[in-house]
Amino acid sequence: FVPQKALLFGGTVAENLRFGADDATDEDLWGALRTAQAADFVAGQGDGLAMQIDQGGSNVSGGQRQRLSIARGLVHDPEIVLLDEPFSGLDPINTRALKDLLQEMASEGVTIVLSTHVLPQVDELCSDICLINRARPILLGSLERIREDYGGNTWRVRSDLEENAL
Numbered sequence: 001f002v003p004q005k006a007l008l009f010g011g012t013v014a015e016n017l018r019f020g021a022d023d024a025t026d027e028d029l030w031g032a033l034r035t036a037q038a039a040d041f042v043a044g045q046g047d048g049l050a051m052q053i054d055q056g057g058s059n060v061s062g063g064q065r066q067r068l069s070i071a072r073g074l075v076h077d078p079e080i081v082l083l084d085e086p087f088s089g090l091d092p093i094n095t096r097a098l099k100d101l102l103q104e105m106a107s108e109g110v111t112i113v114l115s116t117h118v119l120p121q122v123d124e125l126c127s128d129i130c131l132i133n134r135a136r137p138i139l140l141g142s143l144e145r146i147r148e149d150y151g152g153n154t155w156r157v158r159s160d161l162e163e164n165a166l
Contacts, residue, residue, distance in 0.1 A: 002069050002083045008057030011052070013050070016068060017071055035074050037097045063089045083114050087118070
């Protein structure tokens with residue numbers, strides 16, 4: 001799980017990444033950091049995995065916090081990845097890299113569950129959609145079927161649903 005607001009704990013990078021994956025080796029951690037586009041940042045700090053992270057990650061940028069959080073979610077090589085607004089705080093280069101990573105993971109059989117309010121991300125990354133309004137699913141189906149129902153315009157889905165919302 002990668003939350004929208006990256007939560008880091010006071011301690012080392014290694015301790016943060018091993019949360020929920022106590023048996024992860026340093027090699028596993030570096031692999032997850034490379035995948036999340038955070039290895040260069042961590043290696044460049046001099047202490048590497050022993051780099052200290054302040055409570056809440058206040059000593060790193062928002063994008064760095066997000067990438068460390070993504071790395072933590074990938075350490076144990078998950079079959080399902082749940083991401084809540086994973087692109088928040090990322091610059092365009094790291095956003096593109098994360099999109100590429102998610103597409104690669106999906107092509108390798110990893111199930112990606114993406115929560116987002118940004119419809120272009122849905123168009124680019126998702127094969128199936130569950131649109132939720134007020135904690136209830138109101139639209140469920142393949143992107144292809146939804147496009148057929150809405151004349152190929154997934155943007156119109158949102159406006160139609162907003163107009164008909166209670």
